[in-house]
Amino acid sequence: MPTYKAPTRDLQFVLHDVLGVDDVYASLPEFEEVSPDLIDAILEQGAKFCEDVLAPLNESGDEEGCQWTPEGVKTPAGFAQAYAQYVEGGWPSLAADVEYGGQGMPNTLGLCMSELTGTANWAWSMYPGLSHGAIKTLEEHGSEEQKQRYLTRLVSGEWTGTMCLTEPHCGTDLGLLRTKAVRNDDGSFSLHGTKIFISAGEHDMAENIVHIVIARIEGAPEGTKGISLFVVPKVNVNEDGTLGGRNALNCASIESKMGIKASATCVMNFDGAKGYLIGPENRGLNCMFTFMNAARLGTAVQGLCHAELAYQGAFSYARERLAMRSLTGPKNPDGPADPILVHPDVRRMLLTQRAIAEGSRAFLFFLALQGDIIRAGNEEQAKQADNLMALLTPIAKAFVTELGFEAANHGVQVLGGHGYIREWGMEQIVRDARIALLYEGTTGVQAMDLIGRKVLGSGGKLLMDFTAIMDEFCQGAHPEQVAGYISTVSALKDEWLTLSLSIGEKAMHNADEAGAASVDYLMYSGYVVLAYFWAQLASTAARLLDDPARAADADFMRAKLMTAEFYFKRLLPRAQGHKLAIEGGAEPLMQMPEALFAVS
Numbered sequence: 001m002p003t004y005k006a007p008t009r010d011l012q013f014v015l016h017d018v019l020g021v022d023d024v025y026a027s028l029p030e031f032e033e034v035s036p037d038l039i040d041a042i043l044e045q046g047a048k049f050c051e052d053v054l055a056p057l058n059e060s061g062d063e064e065g066c067q068w069t070p071e072g073v074k075t076p077a078g079f080a081q082a083y084a085q086y087v088e089g090g091w092p093s094l095a096a097d098v099e100y101g102g103q104g105m106p107n108t109l110g111l112c113m114s115e116l117t118g119t120a121n122w123a124w125s126m127y128p129g130l131s132h133g134a135i136k137t138l139e140e141h142g143s144e145e146q147k148q149r150y151l152t153r154l155v156s157g158e159w160t161g162t163m164c165l166t167e168p169h170c171g172t173d174l175g176l177l178r179t180k181a182v183r184n185d186d187g188s189f190s191l192h193g194t195k196i197f198i199s200a201g202e203h204d205m206a207e208n209i210v211h212i213v214i215a216r217i218e219g220a221p222e223g224t225k226g227i228s229l230f231v232v233p234k235v236n237v238n239e240d241g242t243l244g245g246r247n248a249l250n251c252a253s254i255e256s257k258m259g260i261k262a263s264a265t266c267v268m269n270f271d272g273a274k275g276y277l278i279g280p281e282n283r284g285l286n287c288m289f290t291f292m293n294a295a296r297l298g299t300a301v302q303g304l305c306h307a308e309l310a311y312q313g314a315f316s317y318a319r320e321r322l323a324m325r326s327l328t329g330p331k332n333p334d335g336p337a338d339p340i341l342v343h344p345d346v347r348r349m350l351l352t353q354r355a356i357a358e359g360s361r362a363f364l365f366f367l368a369l370q371g372d373i374i375r376a377g378n379e380e381q382a383k384q385a386d387n388l389m390a391l392l393t394p395i396a397k398a399f400v401t402e403l404g405f406e407a408a409n410h411g412v413q414v415l416g417g418h419g420y421i422r423e424w425g426m427e428q429i430v431r432d433a434r435i436a437l438l439y440e441g442t443t444g445v446q447a448m449d450l451i452g453r454k455v456l457g458s459g460g461k462l463l464m465d466f467t468a469i470m471d472e473f474c475q476g477a478h479p480e481q482v483a484g485y486i487s488t489v490s491a492l493k494d495e496w497l498t499l500s501l502s503i504g505e506k507a508m509h510n511a512d513e514a515g516a517a518s519v520d521y522l523m524y525s526g527y528v529v530l531a532y533f534w535a536q537l538a539s540t541a542a543r544l545l546d547d548p549a550r551a552a553d554a555d556f557m558r559a560k561l562m563t564a565e566f567y568f569k570r571l572l573p574r575a576q577g578h579k580l581a582i583e584g585g586a587e588p589l590m591q592m593p594e595a596l597f598a599v600s
Contacts, residue, residue, distance in 0.1 A: 001425030002313030004055040004120050006047030007361075009556065011112055012040060014362050018540050019369055021108060030376035031106050039109065042094070046113050049089060050120035053082050058121040061262030062428050066203075068254045073202040073264045079124055083157075083205040092128055092157030097139055100147055101155045107375065108368040114298060115361075118305040122432050123262035127160055127200045133294040134161025134212050138231070141279040141287040149237050150210050160206045163295065164195040164213040164232075164268060165288070172445050174285065175223040179215040179270065181230060189277065191215050191232060191270040194252075197439070201266030202234075202251035208243060209234040211268070213275060214284050221282065229284030230275035249273040259431030292440065293393060297367060299440045300396040303404025304360045306433040310411030311353035313426055317415050318346050340414075348570070349410040355534070355567040356403045358560070362533040364400065367392055384465065391454050391462040392529065398446035399526025401436035408433040447518035450525065456504050456514065463500055467493045470532050479542035481561070485535040485568055492528045492575070499524070499579060506585070516586035520578040527575035531568065538564035 015021045016036055025031035057078045064076040086092065095110030096102025110132065117125040131154055138151045153159040170176035179193025191213060195201075202209065211232040220226035236244040248271045255265040279287040322337040332338045340346045370385035377385065411426045412419035419426040437443055455463050474490040503521060506513035541560035544550045550557070 001059040001423075001428070002309055002316065004051055004058075004309060005312060006043075006051055006116050006119075007308060008040075008043045008047050010358060010361060011043055011115075011365075013540075013556070013560075014365050014537075015039060015108070015112075017544065018362055018536055019366060021106075021369060024369060024373070025106065028372070028376040030104070031372065034106060034109075042105070042109055043112060043116075045089075046091070046116045049085070049091070050116040053085055054117055054120035054124055057082060057124060057262075059425055059428065061121065061123055062259075062432075063422075065261040066254055066264040068251065072204060073251060073254060073266070075127075075203050075205055075264065076262045079127075079262065080205045082124060083127060086128060087157035092131065093155045096135055096155040100139075100151045106369075106372040108365060108372055111297070111301065111365065111368040114301050115305060115308075118301055119309050121262075122302060122305055123260045126260065126263040127203060127205055128157065129298055130163065130200045130295075131157070131159075131161040132298065133163055133292075134210055136294045137212055137229075137278065137287065141229070142231070143278075146231055146276060146278065149241065150231055150233070153208070154210060158206060159208040159210055160200060160203075161210045161212060162198055162201050163288075163292075164198050164201070164211050166195060166197045168194060168196050172441060174214065174227065177214060177216060177227065179213070181215040181217045181228060181275065182272075183218070184274070187276075189215075189217070189230060189275050190272040191230060191249075191275045192272060193270050195268045195270070197255070198266045198268045199263055199439075201264065201268045202254075203264050207235070208237075211249070212278070212288075213270070214288055215275075217281060224285050226282050227284040227288075228281050229278040229287045231278055232270065232273050232275035236274060247273045257435075259428070259434055293389070296393050296397040296440045296446075297364065297371075299436055300360075300364055300367075300393075300400045302433070302436040303400035303402070304357060304364060306404045306429050306436070307353055307357040307360065307407035310408045310426065310429050311350065311357055313424070313429070314353060314411045314414035315341075315350055317418070317424075318350060321415075346414055349414050351563060351566045352571065353407040353410050355563050355571055356400075356407045358537065358563060359530045359534050359567060360400045360403065362537055363392075363529060364396060366533070367396055387462050387465050388469075391450075391466055394441075394446035394450040394454065395522060395526050395529055397440060398437075398443040398450075398522055399529075401433075402443060402523070403526075405430070405433045405437060443522070444519055447522040448515065451500075451503065451514050451518045451521050455500050456507065460497070460500060460504070463497065467497060473532070473536065478539045479546070481542050482535065482538045482564075485531075485538055485564065488568060488572070489528075489532050489535045492531060495579075496525065496528050499582065503582065510586060512586040512590050516589045517582045520581040524575050524578035524582065527572055527578070531572050531575075534564050534567045 022036050025034045061076040067074040091113060093102045094113060095105045095107045098104040135154050138147055154161050165174060167177050181189040181191050184190055213230045213232045214227050215230060216226050217228050233247055236247050238244045250269055252267040252269050257265060318341040319339055321340045322335055323340050324337055326338050326342040331342045367389060370389050373385040374382045408429045411429055415424055415426050418424050470493045474486050478486050503517045538561055541557040545557040
């Protein structure tokens with residue numbers, strides 16, 4: 001298993017130097033006391049916890065997995081103790097509302113902690129990770145009584161939360177759900193139904209689990225218009241806040257999975273479980289999007305985490321493993337062979353991993369910063385930030401997880417046969433990473449959301465809002481050595497708009513054109529977005545490289561510039577392949593009759 005070293009230096013570079021969070025927070029009254037020193041102290045303490053406590057449990061947790069018993073689910077050895085330390089350290093409350101026991105820190109710092117815990121031990125991180133969405137949902141849509149009863153305990157970490165959407169007969173198409181809610185005389189509801197794939201639905205790490213559940217109230221309309229949202233505790237909570245009897249829900253089984261084996265993925269039966277309506281009746285899906293959008297950004301972080309961990313493991317191995325000689329002559333003349341780090345193909349894979357991780361980090365923390373602006377900015381600032389998140393979240397969720405899985409596979413490839421052996425930990429990263437492309441909406445679902453709802457559905461406005469930001473950046477002053485990157489981003493901005501218009505015009509005559517283009521369009525968009533962020537990273541690095549006050553960072557900045565060059569010359573050209581595929585149109589996909597699919 002790779003020895004995890006938290007990338008605190010890169011996080012500091014992205015936050016302070018590239019995104020300028022210090023100036024942003026100074027301009028927002030809610031966060032004006034969030035100083036650079038405070039940010040760095042939180043990063044350092046979080047890194048220590050993740051390196052010392054969570055990372056050592058990653059391999060053992062995968063080996064042991066979770067165990068179902070009639071009394072409940074047992075998590076792997078050390079998981080519950082690590083969670084107790086996490087709660088004792090105050091980490092669950094970091095970015096939560098102070099009114100309900102939170103520390104009131106920016107969401108960006110919460111996402112920093114999510115990256116650190118997720119890279120150290122993704123399966124463990126899912127237990128507190130699901131609570132974040134439950135907290136956001138109750139903060140935004142819960143009644144005051146619900147906030148006092150459930151939110152305070154979720155914020156403290158005493159309880160954990162889940163989201164319960166999927167059912168055996170329906171996944172993404174939530175309009176087909178069958179779980180029903182029956183009104184009780186006391187204003188509560190009795191929920192009946194089965195939910196599947198419920199991460200952290202049952203475990204032994206907290207005394208109560210708060211489920212956020214979608215269901216259809218008896219008599220409500222069919223389809224998504226009749227969905228309501230409920231809070232359903234594992235253990236009922238008395239009016240004075242003490243725990244009562246067990247609610248009528250249980251974990252029927254846990255899934256036997258490809259990866260994240262230490263995370264309990266549960267089949268949950270609701271047999272008349274008492275629940276309480278969140279928000280208005282039949283508006284549950286609207287409320288649930290608070291949870292789902294938080295979960296989508298959290299899933300995007302998984303792609304970053306696996307790219308980072310795979311890079312760390314592959315680089316460590318490539319530096320030590322001896323095999324063959326460099327094509328340009330021995331680099332280790334006193335040894336029997338050279339480290340494989342000298343070989344161009346190994347460097348191709350390592351630099352791909354690094355470019356994915358570092359570019360994605362800038363992208364995702366930009367999105368997290370928009371969340372802080374939505375929360376603490378004025379109306380105009382919040383609206384612009386909300387529009388940016390609407391456009392970029394499906395790209396982040398799908399593109400970063402696709403590339404994160406690619407980076408994980410490169411990790412196995414760099415190690416060769418050893419990468420396929422469990423003791424090295426690289427194959428675990430691949431297994432753990434694969435689910436990220438599926439949950440919270442598959443790549444195809446995110447792609448249709450992007451092209452259908454966000455780009456064409458807004459008449460191109462959301463896209464033009466972001467390309468205006470790209471244009472403003474390109475028009476700014478930049479060091480001469482990155483001028484080529486700036487001109488490339490400027491040209492891509494125009495091409496992105498033209499390509500989007502072309503898809504929209506074709507879709508007006510044949511709706512399948514949008515579906516046929518969708519995934520390639522999302523991937524094209526992802527490479528363009530990452531080019532924009534890599535141009536920012538390179539411009540910042542080039543500027544700081546000439547700053548005498550940052551002389552100690554010279555090697556860091558040079559490495560950043562070299563990785564940027566690799567991205568622009570070796571990864572960004574992939575965007576043109578996706579563009580050509582889009583231009584191939586829907587016919588090659590749709591012309592074959594169903595009967596011919598069976599012909600071989």
